[in-house]
Amino acid sequence: xxxxxxxxxxxxxxxxxxxxxxxxxxxxxxxxxxxxxxxxxxxxxxxxxxxxxxxxxxxxxxxxxxxxxxxxxxxxxxxxxxxxxxxxxxxxxxxxxxxxxxxxxxxxxxxxxxxxxxxxxxxxxxxxxxxxxxxxxxxxxxxxxxxxxxxxxxxxxxxxxxxxxxxxxxxxxxxxxxxxxxxxxxxxxxxxxxxxxxxxxxxxxxxxxxxxxxxxxxxxxxxxxxxxxxxxxxxxxxxxxxxxxxxxxxxxxxxxxxxxxxxxxxxxxxxxxxxxxxxxxxxxxxxxxxxxxxxxxxxxxxxxxxxxxxxxxxxxxxxxxxxxxxxxxxxxxxxxxxxxxxxxxxxxxxxxxxxxxxxxxxxxxxxxxxxxxxxxxxxxxxxxxxxxxxxxxxxxxxxxxxxxxxxxxxxxxxxxxxxxxxxxxxxxxxxxxxxxxxxxxxxxxxxxxxxxxxxx
Amino acid sequence: xxxxxxxxxxxxxxxxxxxxxxxxxxxxxxxxxxxxxxxxxxxxxxxxxxxxxxxxxxxxxxxxxxxxxxxxxxxxxxxxxxxxxxxxxxxxxxxxxxxxxxxxxxxxxxxxxxxxxxxxxxxxxxxxxxxxxxxxxxxxxxxxxxxxxxxxxxxxxxxxxxxxxxxxxxxxxxxxxxxxxxxxxxxxxxxxxxxxxxxxxxxxxxxxxxxxxxxxxxxxxxxxxxxxxxxxxxxxxxxxxxxxxxxxxxxxxxxxxxxxxxxxxxxxxxxxxxxxxxxxxxxxxxxxxxxxxxxxxxxxxxxxxxxxxxxxxxxxxxxxxxxxxxxxx
Numbered sequence: 001x002x003x004x005x006x007x008x009x010x011x012x013x014x015x016x017x018x019x020x021x022x023x024x025x026x027x028x029x030x031x032x033x034x035x036x037x038x039x040x041x042x043x044x045x046x047x048x049x050x051x052x053x054x055x056x057x058x059x060x061x062x063x064x065x066x067x068x069x070x071x072x073x074x075x076x077x078x079x080x081x082x083x084x085x086x087x088x089x090x091x092x093x094x095x096x097x098x099x100x101x102x103x104x105x106x107x108x109x110x111x112x113x114x115x116x117x118x119x120x121x122x123x124x125x126x127x128x129x130x131x132x133x134x135x136x137x138x139x140x141x142x143x144x145x146x147x148x149x150x151x152x153x154x155x156x157x158x159x160x161x162x163x164x165x166x167x168x169x170x171x172x173x174x175x176x177x178x179x180x181x182x183x184x185x186x187x188x189x190x191x192x193x194x195x196x197x198x199x200x201x202x203x204x205x206x207x208x209x210x211x212x213x214x215x216x217x218x219x220x221x222x223x224x225x226x227x228x229x230x231x232x233x234x235x236x237x238x239x240x241x242x243x244x245x246x247x248x249x250x251x252x253x254x255x256x257x258x259x260x261x262x263x264x265x266x267x268x269x270x271x272x273x274x275x276x277x278x279x280x281x282x283x284x285x286x287x288x289x290x291x292x293x294x295x296x297x298x299x300x301x302x303x304x305x306x307x308x309x310x311x312x313x314x315x316x317x318x319x320x321x322x323x324x325x326x327x328x329x330x331x332x333x334x335x336x337x338x339x340x341x342x343x344x345x346x347x348x349x350x351x352x353x354x355x356x357x358x359x360x361x362x363x364x365x366x367x368x369x370x371x372x373x374x375x376x377x378x379x380x381x382x383x384x385x386x387x388x389x390x391x392x393x394x395x396x397x398x399x400x401x402x403x404x405x406x407x408x409x410x411x412x413x414x415x416x417x418x419x420x421x422x423x424x425x426x427x428x429x430x431x432x433x434x435x436x437x438x439x440x441x442x443x444x445x446x447x448x449x450x451x452x453x454x455x456x
Numbered sequence: 457x458x459x460x461x462x463x464x465x466x467x468x469x470x471x472x473x474x475x476x477x478x479x480x481x482x483x484x485x486x487x488x489x490x491x492x493x494x495x496x497x498x499x500x501x502x503x504x505x506x507x508x509x510x511x512x513x514x515x516x517x518x519x520x521x522x523x524x525x526x527x528x529x530x531x532x533x534x535x536x537x538x539x540x541x542x543x544x545x546x547x548x549x550x551x552x553x554x555x556x557x558x559x560x561x562x563x564x565x566x567x568x569x570x571x572x573x574x575x576x577x578x579x580x581x582x583x584x585x586x587x588x589x590x591x592x593x594x595x596x597x598x599x600x601x602x603x604x605x606x607x608x609x610x611x612x613x614x615x616x617x618x619x620x621x622x623x624x625x626x627x628x629x630x631x632x633x634x635x636x637x638x639x640x641x642x643x644x645x646x647x648x649x650x651x652x653x654x655x656x657x658x659x660x661x662x663x664x665x666x667x668x669x670x671x672x673x674x675x676x677x678x679x680x681x682x683x684x685x686x687x688x689x690x691x692x693x694x695x696x697x698x699x700x701x702x703x704x705x706x707x708x709x710x711x712x713x714x715x716x717x718x719x720x721x722x723x724x725x726x727x728x729x730x731x732x733x734x735x736x737x738x739x740x741x742x743x744x745x746x747x748x749x750x751x752x753x754x755x756x757x758x759x760x761x762x763x764x765x766x767x768x769x770x771x772x773x774x775x776x777x778x779x780x781x782x783x784x785x
């Protein structure tokens with residue numbers, strides 16, 4: 001086996017493991033082709049990739065224009081049609097949607113109709129066994145009918161709901177798994193500990209994105225292995241009575257300690273073997289775990305047998321945030337896993353694609369065959385590479401909902417990675433939230449100052 | 457001054473916020489303050505190194521009242537004097553005449569009064585007082601400023617009233633890092649933050665007037681500047697359904713609450729005033745850079761219209777999908 005073949009072997013193996021879940025080749029449309037055909041999404045020659053990007057995004061735009069009632073109306077108000085999108089430069093004309101639109105939903109029966117309105121295509125028959133359904137009732141009914149409706153955690157208690165069909169969902173999963181494998185092209189991990197919810201027990205996006213993990217990896221464990229619903233999340237986020245807070249905080253700290261103990265025991269099992277292990281989870285949870293291990297004086301030396309993949313950001317734990325570089329150093333100290341095997345992923349529930357860090361420079365690589373990243377200035381106009389601004393994207397793989405979105409993140413895009421030899425644009429690794437200050441009348445101004453004055 | 461009853465106009469929307477929420481709100485706040493003596497002191501005392509608020513000079517000349525000036529003496533509802541809103545005071549009559557009362561059409565006058573309050577008066581936290589005093593000072597809370605607008609309209613013979621509502625805290629602020637105390641305040645303010653507008657009765661219709669926010673405060677957020685007739689609900693603020701109230705006269709408890717707040721937390725009020733002042737300065741620079749209020753507003757509207765999908769996705773316009781079936785469990 002040549003070196004090239006040796007590097008590619010895991011990708012071929014993964015492709016084989018995932019093949020049963022992929023749509024059959026004879027049903028592939030232009031958006032499917034550019035995801036499933038390339039062996040390495042980050043090494044497609046640029047000119048070829050540009051054609052693929054244009055073709056796939058054009059196809060998906062046309063599909064949404066023709067089959068999505070609200071997006072069609074939106075495009076009409078913006079006077080943009082498929083004929084206007086001829087070249088790669090014309091892609092910037094595709095009407096973008098603010099990510100907050102997927103947070104503006106009604107409740108009850110109207111929520112089901114709202115989901116069907118933002119969904120592109122024909123829905124199967126959906127039976128909701130309630131005349132006054134909750135959000136969970138509606139989502140479960142949609143998903144029982146073969147869809148994959150997921151939602152974000154929503155730190156304010158206001159979720160983002162995205163209706164994927166299985167085709168869109170699998171495309172995202174496939175690209176994500178292959179992306180990670182192409183960044184660290186050696187043996188596929190045998191044992192994976194996911195510090196995420198069990199996908200079988202929640203419709204949270206951060207749980208469901210690991211749905212294929214059980215089919216790809218030999219052995220998968222979940223740190224959060226109980227049912228999570230929109231209801232339980234709302235209670236967890238909005239408790240405002242002292243006793244409830246105390247109880248919640250006690251239970252949470254007990255659960256976290258149990259998680260630490262379980263993961264430590266799991267790591268102990270493999271520390272003297274040749275097995276490849278992986279820890280995947282939000283950085284704040286892994287950071288918590290590492291802090292606990294360091295406090296107990298525990299460390300490991302997995303070396304290149306170890307992998308860490310983080311994703312999901314720091315969210316409400318912004319006060320605990322450390323830089324990616326410091327996180328990797330800590331991971332090297334605690335687990336002995338080299339920094340090249342500690343990669344972060346940038347993804348969001350509204351986006352079907354994931355952006356993966358490269359091991360060489362830890363820049364976030366964009367799957368540029370089907371995904372066009374944009375940075376918008378204050379006037380919401382696309383700006384040049386190298387400028388900071390608001391992140392937006394055109395995602396051809398999102399075929400069941402319009403994935404042409406303006407996010408709430410502040411990023412900088414470079415034309416190519418300054419460190420590795422992979423092709424296509426990259427995002428700077430440290431991503432911030434756009435400073436969305438609230439609009440303040442005098443009462444709101446007073447509230448804010450009062451809150452600051454009352455702060456300890 | 458004639459005492460009048462409040463009137464309420466309810467929107468057809470989900471149930472009202474429970475009345476006990478106000479009591480719970482105050483109880484939570486009081487409890488928080490009593491538990492934390494340091495914080496309580498901070499509400500009352502400005503530190504020696506802290507910046508002090510300096511009221512800006514009045515941004516307009518106060519015209520002199522003259523006996524021959526015209527004004528309405530009607531005792532009809534929405535035209536007569538009400539609590540903290542006397543349209544017959546000399547400063548109000550003089551200003552109304554200066555702005556064109558009984559010379560301009562009702563709409564033109566209301567528009568003139570609207571832009572006068574919006575661009576010449578400044579937000580400041582202080583107890584409620586007469587419109588005359590507010591005009592002399594040039595500053596006030598949104599209730600002071602709305603009262604000026606209403607008094608001017610009433611003086612010009614145009615019916616006018618108050619409209620209040622509660623706004624939802626937007627996603628952006630909920631997602632931001634918060635201190636422990638801010639976290640505790642969030643549920644309290646989940647019942648919404650109060651906001652207000654005026655309404656003038658012109659040519660058979662009530663026309664909304666969002667006078668209490670200066671253009672500079674819109675500019676800080678890149679928002680279009682509301683004009684006469686444009687509701688701040690949805691344009692600027694997100695409404696908590698069921699909270700809109702309309703009335704002829706400001707309620708007494710509002711005055712009591714503001715007075716109590718100013719007495720209890722004078723330092724907080726002062727810091728608020730400083731913060732508002734700074735934001736106005738910031739917004740002023742943005743407007744200047746854009747080439748003036750009109751130029752700024754045009755651009756802000758272009759951006760807002762560009763990404764507006766709420767109308768398309770509003771509940772009234774949702775398509776009812778026949779493949780979705782609801783059954784009893």
